[in-house]
Amino acid sequence: MKAEEALSRERSLLESVMQTTDVMLVLLDPQFNFPWVNPAYAETCQLKPEEMVGKSHFALYPDAENEAIFRTVRETGKGVFYKDKPFVFPDQPERGVTYWDWSLAPVKNSSGDVEGPVFSLRETTKYKKVEEALRESEERLRLLGDNLPDSAIYQYVHEPDGGVRFLYFSTGIERLNGVNVRDVLRDPDTLYRQVPPEYLERVSEAEALSARELSDFDIEVPMWLPDGQLKWMRLHSRPHLLPDGRTLWNGVQIDITENKKVEEALRKSEEHYRMLFTNMAEGFALTEIVYDKDGKPYDYRYLEINPAYELNHGVKKEELLGKTLLEVFPNTTTTTIEKLGEVALSGHPTNFEIFSQVVNKYIDVYAFSPEKGKLAAIVRDITARKEAEDRLKETLDNLENLVKERTEELEKAYNSLKESEKGLAEAQKMAHIGNWDWDLITGEGYWSDELYRIFGRDPQESGATYDELLNYIHPDDREYVGNAIKKASSEKPHGIDYRIVLDNGEERNVHVESEVIFDEKNIPVRAKGIVQNITERKKSEEKIRNLANIVESSNDAIGTMSLDGVITSWNKGAEQVYGYSAEEILGKTASILAPPHLSEETKKLTERVIKGERIHIYETSRLRKDGTIINVSITLSPVFDSHGKLTAISFISRDITERKRVEEKLRESEEKYRNIVETANEGILIIDDEATITYANKKLADMLGYTLEEGIGRPVWDFADEESKTILKQNLDKRWQGVNESYELKLICKDGSPLWALINAKSLFEKDGRFMGTVSMITDITERKKAEEALEKMDKVRIKEIHHRIKNNLQIIFSLLDLQAEKFEDENVMEAFRESQNRVISMSLIHEELYKGEGTDTLDFSVYLKKLGENLFKTYNLSSKNISLSMDLEKDTFLDMDTAVPLGIIVNELVSNSFKHAFTEKQDGEIRIRLCREGENREMNMSFFSLTISDDGKGPPEDLELESAGTLGLQLVGILVDQLDGELKLKRTQGTEFTIRFKVENAHDIL
Structure with missing residues (x-):
């Protein structure tokens, strides 16, 4: 009674779960009509359950491919499971392509025939889309990271033992350092070994400081590549403190080798230029052109002069720099100002000679414009030459002396020119x-x-x-x-x-x-x-152009703003994110983008950047032009000019509204399913590919008497005895093959008591097909098993009692036949009674064996045949004759009653015939009984046997035909062979040989 109540409660529970679960469940008949559907499935089809009952599944949703799958399951009896299978509802086209996890399992009757499949579905469309979006985003980021020019992105963590472990490295590291990404991830020292020893300590100190103060890690180091090449790298990363106390860095490695070469070339060029600039005989001045309101040059502000200029003009450098020509030399001639003005306006160089009242010398001036807004002048003192020319005019009568003096002057001029040419060559080389x-x-x-x-x-x-x-x-x-x-x-x-x-x-x-x-x-x-x-x-221009294209084509909002918050640049991505065009937003303050409750946030963030802080991935809310509030992730960075002065702030804003929405939905979904799992009435278990428990809900822990902490991380074998471990291993092997099914297993509780569980297990695979573990739903069926065991014991006792009573009743029949035979003296009548008694004995022996045996359904037929033969031998009192009985019987041949009873009667009839008719008086002879297994058909689950009864007597009459036998015994044999669906053959050589071939199901054969 208790067992029936338990089964009833279990049935009610299952019906309740199937009616309320969001998993869609359908029961189909062999023609794929709906005998039953649960509400979740009917709702998806936009129908009521009662409207669907009796209808054809493929009339409602015709699909040739799915129908073929359903037919295969029906014909083979093997279930199938599909992950993310696409489907389009013909009556709901607005839903587009939907994705489903669904399984189809056969339902079999007691005879093993498939009565129809159970169809279970769960829609995965939204998860598929989220997964696809995340995959595409990850792929884009990975593609970007792998294709950054001269750069590689990395992520590494400091482990508690002080070691470093790289979590990610883009493939750029293979181009930069000549190493394989997998080698770096496996052995971080692969990179550290490339750093010269004298720089390793600097790297360690910089890392320690970054970890301690959570400040940016930024260092330039040389690295020796495997091919012997030396490269300079800049390592820049930002640390984050993880909840478990470890420090995580996200960073970038940049190849700055070319920059270093340029810096070195510039340094050397600067040295050469400075040497030429300092030691040249001519005076040199670099000035900034000062324009009037009409855009005409009228003065020149000194930016740089060389020592020769100081010497020629008798003025110290510090007295000139920052001041204009007219401020220092107000008496500069109008001619000089006009000549310099021509160069400033046209950009064409000019050369002229003047007498400077400022320095009271004749000077040669070569003026040129090195760049827009600048003017340079090379000034050479030609007073000596001018004086020589004057003296030449005055002393024409002394030509020889003048020529000599002139020659000397020319030599000096030539040498000076040579020096100038040399200086010009050096300047040309540098530029x-x-x-x-x-x-x-x-x-x-x-x-x-x-x-x-x-x-x-x-x-x-x-x-x-x-x-x-x-x-x-x-x-x-x-x-x-x-x-x-x-x-x-x-x-x-x-x-x-x-x-x-x-x-x-x-x-x-x-x-x-x-x-x-x-x-x-x-x-x-x-x-x-x-x-x-x-x-x-x-x-450089190409790089700048590429960077500009990247900025302009980015979906992120990228721009700059002044230190007082005025927006000064705005890319296309910013127009998409915020809805403002560049014309609408430039010149306005960034506070226009802040919601009312965050009006002061932009100002505070700007102040933090001005103080030297860099705002990285700051998540907040912003206001679009249309009034929509969006979630954004903001990065603010300082912008410095060439002198290191902070001049502006750059910003990168990413619209994360959709991501936030998805995250919230995922969080809600996770929370919902976590609550379902934690409050489920069944135990839920997840193990990895090494059979280690990675998750269990509280229900399972309570069932086994353990805490969750005691179970997580342990192998599942710890909770099974030796017999159950074998079953468990067989089923885990099936999970590896992707075969999902339910099975019963005996588990061991913490207190040592057994717990019988129904385990519904499902395989888990990675996207690449790699097996990653199983998830199982575990139902406690201990009470049900106890009830089944009790019923089985009762059934065995009841059946044994039946066998005992049948045996006793057959004995009574035997005795009645014996008493009745005593009333007759006719030998034929008495023989008929004896044959009937033998038939009763053959049946009685079967029930006697079943009563004695442990089982109640099958008996060892070889043992039974031996007893039957010996009994017949005694019945016909052949001990006085020289006739022997030989038996060759297959051991451990267990047959059920439906097979054993007919075979027993057949043996009784044929052996009795041999005893009665095969031998003449005083003739020696042998009767043989042989039982053997001839083969097996695993697909049909059948075994094939042959039973041979033979003797070496005189043989049957020549006219004896089995199909038309006149005796009752042989007629009975033919009927019983047909009943067994067997085959009977008669052989007449050297006596008589009857062979019966028959087949039995393996379930009723050797156990």
Whole structure:
């Protein structure tokens, strides 16, 4: 009674769960009609459960592929499971493509026939979309990280033992350091070994300081690559303190080798320039042009002078710098101001001589504009030359002396010119500028040393011809340069940029300024110009252009604002995020983007940046133009000018509204399912691929008497005895193969008591198909098992009692036949009674064996045959005759009653016939009984046997036919063989041999 109540309660519980669960459950008949659906499935179909009962599943949702799957399950009896299977509702097209986890399991009757499948579904569309969005986002970020030029992104953590472990490194590290990403992740020292020992201590100190103060880690170090190459790297990362006390850094490694080379070249160039600047004999001054309100130059502010300028003008450097020419030298002639003004306006250099009343000397002035808004002057004292010229005029009569003096002066001038040319060559080398001069009449040309170097030639070579020069032009630029040369003959001097290709294949960018000089007849007679190597500048411009494109094409809002919060730049991403165009927002304060309750936030964040702090990934709310409040992640960084002065603040804002919404939904979903799991009436267990418990709910812990802490991390084998471990291993092997099914298992509680559980297990796989563990729902069926065991014991006792009573009743029948036979003297009648008694005995022996045995359904047929043969031998009193009984019986052959009873009667009839008819009086002979297994069909789950009864007597009559046998015994044998669906054959050589072949189900055979 208790067992029935328990089963009833369990049935009610299951029905309640199936009616209320959000898992869609459907029971289908063999024709795939709906006998039953739960509310969740009906609701998805926009119908009521009662409206669906009796309808065809594929009439409602026709799908040839799914129908084929359903038929396969019905025909093979094997269930299937599909993950994220797409489906489009024909009656709900607005839903688009939906995704489902669904399984189809066969329902079998007691005979093992499939009555229909159970169809269970769970929609995974929203999770699929979230997963896809997260995957795409991760892929984009990974793609960006892997393709950053000259950079690699990394993430590493300081472990409690002081060690360093890299969690992530973009593939850029393979280009930068010549190492494999997997090697770095496996062994962090792969990178540290590349750092020279003298720099390792600096790296360690910088890391320790960053971890201690949670400040940025920023250091430049050299690293030796596996190929022997030395590179300079900048390591910059920001630390975060994890909840478990570890420190995590997110950072970037940048190859600054080229920057270091440029810095070194600039340093050397600066040294050369400074040496030339300091030691040149001519005075040099660099000034800033001062314009009036009409844009005309009227004065020049000193920015730099050399010692020769101080000496020539008798004024100290500190007295000049920052002041204008007219402030220091108010008596400067109008001619000087006008000449300098021409250069400032036109940009063309000029050379003139004047007598300076300021220094009371004749000076030669070469003025040029190195860049817009600047003017430089090289001043040479030519007083001596002027005085020599004056003396030459005064002393024409003393020509010899004058020539001598002039020669000396020319020598000095020549030496000075040589020094100037040397200084100019040094200046050209530092600035990568070469000059050329071409006589259009004679065809002769001149190249400076630096021009040779720009074109990759040796200065000791002869000058290149005009045609050679054209050959250096990049093929794609020749037409452009040719057109520019044609224009140069009729237009003012101008500059162009184009590419050249050196003899070694190297490609360079050059800037060319040229001028054509005409004679009095306006015929071009000479051309001159300069060529500057601007390759590095072009590369820098390209990098800047690429960065600008990245900023402009970014979906993030990127821009800058002044220190008082006024927005000064605004990219396309910002227009998308905030809804304002650049024209609408530029010049306005950033507070326009703040919701009312955060009106002071932008100001406070700006103040923090001004104080030197960098705001990184600060999550807050912002206001779009249309009034919508959005969630954003903001990064604010200081912007410095070339002097290190803070001039502006850059911002990067990312719209994370959708991410926040998804996170909240995921959090709510996780909380909901966590509550469901934690409050479930079943135990829930998750194990990994090594059978270690990674999760268990409280219900399971309570069932086994453990705390969660005592269970998590332990192997599942700890909770099973030796017998159960074998079953558990077999089922885990199936999970590895993706086969999901339910099974019963005996677990061991903490107090040692057994707990019978119904385990519904499902395999878990990674996206790449790698097995990662199982999740199981565990139901306590201990009480049910106890009830089943009690019922089984009662059933065994009841059946044994039945066998006992049948045996006794057959004995009574045997005795009645024996008493009745005593009334007759007719031998034929008495023989009939004896045959009937033998048949009763053959059946009685079966029930006797079943009564004695442990089981109640099967008996050892070999043991039974032995007893039956011996009993027949005694019945026919053959001990006085020389007839023997030989038996060759297959051991452990267990048959049920439906097979054993007919076979027993068959053996009784055929052996009795041999005893009665096979041998003549005083004839010796042998009767043989042989039982053997002939084979097995695993697919049909059947075993095949043969039973042979033979003798070496005189044999049956020649006219005996089994199909038309006249005796009752042989007729009975034929009927019983047909009943067994067997085959009977008669052999007449050397006596008589009957062979019966039959088959039995393995479930009723050897146990």
